[in-house]
Each structure stands twice: as C-alpha cells, then as structure tokens.
Amino acid sequence: MNKQRYAIIGAGALGGLYGAMLARQGFEVHFLLHSDFDHVREHGLRVDSIWGDIHLRDLHIHASPETMPPCDVSLIGLKTTQSHMLAELLPAPTRDGGVVLVLQNGLNVEADPAAIVGEQRVFGGCCFLCSNKVGPGHIRHIDFGKIVFGPYRPSSQFSAAAAQAGSTAADIDAKVVLIGNQICEDLNSAGVPTEFSEDLALVRWRKLMWNIPFNSLSVILNASTKQIMDDPNASALAEAIIREVHAGAAACGVEIPEAFIEKTLENTRKMVPYDSSMRLDFLNKRAMEAEAILGNPLRAAKASGYEMSRVETLYQQLRYIDQTNS
Numbered sequence: 644m645n646k647q648r649y650a651i652i653g654a655g656a657l658g659g660l661y662g663a664m665l666a667r668q669g670f671e672v673h674f675l676l677h678s679d680f681d682h683v684r685e686h687g688l689r690v691d692s693i694w695g696d697i698h699l700r701d702l703h704i705h706a707s708p709e710t711m712p713p714c715d716v717s718l719i720g721l722k723t724t725q726s727h728m729l730a731e732l733l734p735a736p737t738r739d740g741g742v743v744l745v746l747q748n749g750l751n752v753e754a755d756p757a758a759i760v761g762e763q764r765v766f767g768g769c770c771f772l773c774s775n776k777v778g779p780g781h782i783r784h785i786d787f788g789k790i791v792f793g794p795y796r797p798s799s800q801f802s803a804a805a806a807q808a809g810s811t812a813a814d815i816d817a818k819v820v821l822i823g824n825q826i827c828e829d830l831n832s833a834g835v836p837t838e839f840s841e842d843l844a845l846v847r848w849r850k851l852m853w854n855i856p857f858n859s860l861s862v863i864l865n866a867s868t869k870q871i872m873d874d875p876n877a878s879a880l881a882e883a884i885i886r887e888v889h890a891g892a893a894a895c896g897v898e899i900p901e902a903f904i905e906k907t908l909e910n911t912r913k914m915v916p917y918d919s920s921m922r923l924d925f926l927n928k929r930a931m932e933a934e935a936i937l938g939n940p941l942r943a944a945k946a947s948g949y950e951m952s953r954v955e956t957l958y959q960q961l962r963y964i965d966q967t968n969s
Contacts, residue, residue: 646670647715647829650736652729654679654688656774656920657746658720659782661790661835663690663697668833673703673711675732680706682779692784694834708732713739716826719756722924723747723935726755733759742822744792746770748854748920749935750847750943753795766823767843768792769850773917786915789836792826793843794819848892849899852907854936856884858921859957862931862964869916872908882908887953891940894949921961928968933961 646669651662654674666672676683687700705711714736721728726747733756737743743756745767753767773786794816823839830837840846860871860881871877885904892899924931937958944951 647825648712649673649829650711650714650717650741651675652717652719652732652736653721653725655720656776656782656784657770657772658718659688659776659780660690660692660772660774660784660788661718661720661746661770661830663688663699663782664694664833664835665829666699666702667697670829670833671703673705673714673736675705675708675711675736677706679779680704686780688780688782690782690784692782693786694784694788708735711736713737713741715741716744716829717741718744718746720746722920722930723749723752723932724930726752729755730759737764740764742766742826744768744826745795746790746792747935748850748858748932750851750939751797752935752939753843754797757795757797762795762797763819765795766792766819766826767795767847769846771850771853773915775918775923786917789838790830791838791840791846792823793840793846794823795843844895844897845899848888848895848897848940849903851892851936851940852885852888852899852903853911855888855940855954855957856881857911858919858932858936859884859961861919861922862925863957863960865922867916867918867922868911868914872912878908881911884953884957887951888940891944891949891951891954894944894947896947925964925968931961931965933958933965937961 648671649665651658651674654676662672662674683704687698690697717736737760742764743760745753745756753765757765768790771787771789774784777783827837827839857868871881885907889904921931937954941951941954
C-alpha cells in the first residue's frame with residue numbers, strides 16, 4: 644500500500660511537531676506556512692524533542708493553499724481563533740476526497756471543517772502535549788505527546804447526501820473506522836503514540852478536564868502548571884474546577900471514571916514546568932481560545948440542565964482579559 648499523503652494546516656507547536664515526525668518517517672508531508680515560510684525555505688524546520696531532535700531541510704512547503712496537492716489527510720493545528728480561515732485553506736488539500744483530522748482544543752471544534760468537507764470526512768482528536776513554538780521554524784517539545792482521536796458524530800450522524808448515494812450508516816461507519824485505523828497506524832509508525840477511539844465526546848471532555856482549569860488559571864493567576872500545583876490554594880481550586888467539568892460531562896451523557904480526576908492532577912504534578920498555550924497567547928497579546936475551551940462546554944452543559952458556575956466565572960474573567968489585552 645502506498646503511504647498516505649499529509650497536509651499540515653497550522654505548522655506551529657502541534658502541527659509542526661507531528662508533521663516533522665511523519666516526514667522523518669518518509670511520509671509525503673505538505674506544510675502550509677505563513678510568517679515562517681521564508682525562514683523554513685532557507686533554514687529548514689527544527690524540532691527539539693524528547694523523542695529525538697529533528698532538523699528537516701528538504702520539505703514540501705507552501706505559502707498558499709492553492710499550490711498544495713490533494714492530500715489523503717489534512718491535519719488542522721491552527722488555533723480555534725483562526726478557524727474562520729478554514730473555508731479558504733481546506734478546499735485545496737481536500738479536493739479529491741481526503742479526510743480532515745482536527746487537533747484543536749475545545750468542544751465541537753469539528754463543526755467548521757465539517758461544514759466545508761462534510762461530516763463523514765472529519766475526525767477530531769486531542770493531543771496530550773507540552774510543546775511550544777520558540778522561534779521561526781523552531782519548535783520545542785518538552786513532555787507527553789499522545790494523540791487520541793475519533794470520528795466526528797454530531798446529532799445528525801447520517802447525512803441526507805449519504806442516504807441519496809445509497810449508503811447505509813453501517814457502511815459509512817465501517818469506512819470511517821478503516822480510515823481512522825490507517826491514520827493511527829501511520830502516526831504510531833512515525834513514533835507518535837496514537838489511539839483511535841469511537842467515542843470522540845469522551846476524548847474531548849477528558850481533555851477539557853485539564854484544559855479548562857489549567858489554561859484558565861495559568862492566565863488568571865499568572866502561573867505555570869508547576870506553580871499552580873505547588874500552591875495548596877491554587878491546586879485545590881484546580882481540583883474543584885476539574886470536578887465541576889467532570890459533572891458537566893456527565894450531564895451531557897459522557898461518563899468519565901472518577902479515577903480520572905486524580906489522574907489528571909497526578910499527570911500535572913509530574914509534568915515538566917509548562918506554560919499553557921492560553922498563557923502564551925495572553926503574554927504575546929494574541930486572542931485566547933476562551934470560546935472553544937470554555938464557552939462551548941458551558942453552553943453544552945447548560946443545555947443539558949447543569950450550570951458550571953466556577954467555569955462560568957473563569958470564562959467571564961478571560962473574556963474581560965482578552966478584550967483589554969491589546
């Protein structure tokens with residue numbers, strides 16, 4: 644079987660790392676770059692990683708999606724604050740029916756790509772990753788890195804277009820699982836620990852149990868993960884928020900074992916001191932992902948009859964900080 648061709652839409656701390664790992668393994672990877680294009684063309688892409696340092700010079704790089712070939716898989720590593728650009732960026736690499744793997748933070752972030760390519764061609768996933776972009780074409784990966792992903796299944800899992808084509812829901816699911824397993828195999832072969840799950844909602848809410856407290860508190864308390872966990876008051880607050888998110892997930896029909904609460908805390912205690920992506924956005928005066936990470940889960944829980952009051956407070960604080968941080 645020929646190796647799949649990959650497109651990286653958003654080659655920063657996340658997309659740059661995973662794209663470099665795939666390219667090092669011999670996959671044909673096309674990187675869509677913006678401000679880094681000239682630097683990477685001259686100096687290559689550098690990744691300092693716990694999985695082994697990488698410096699790739701002979702890369703397929705593009706300053707515009709129009710020059711990208713059709714790809715089997717388009718990996719989205721853009722921040723959700725840039726998702727409005729997807730209508731312009733996705734059509735070219737997905738034009739021959741390729742699928743999209745959305746590795747953005749938050750809940751229901753797959754909806755925008757699904758509106759462009761169709762629900763059955765979209766996968767969503769979470770990266771349990773400590774990685775930062777530290778300079779043009781330069782990424783530093785300091786801890787973790789596992790991907791867990793699955794098929795996007797909104798309330799209307801079976802589209803009218805598929806029905807008109809004569810497909811059954813079971814046929815579509817079987818094809819989706821086959822494609823998902825191939826992506827999983829590719830990433831694992833490249834050295835990226837990856838799992839395929841058929842329950843994307845569970846994957847998303849489990850990651851939100853980390854993202855909501857630690858992204859938010861890192862900005863509001865002006866603290867790294869280590870500073871939060873080393874302080875009894877801050878760590879107690881983080882745990883209370885985790886428990887509230889856990890309850891919000893349950894209200895939405897997503898049952899997460901209670902043991903995962905302590906696992907989330909323990910993983911953060913062991914984590915290399917890390918500045919969250921939201922804190923880095925704040926420090927660099929970029930828009931923060933408050934809507935995707937807090938707003939969407941808040942609205943989902945509320946629609947299911949559960950009010951996440953602590954998360955609501957964080958959300959309102961972050962919205963104020965975002966508006967004044969310019």
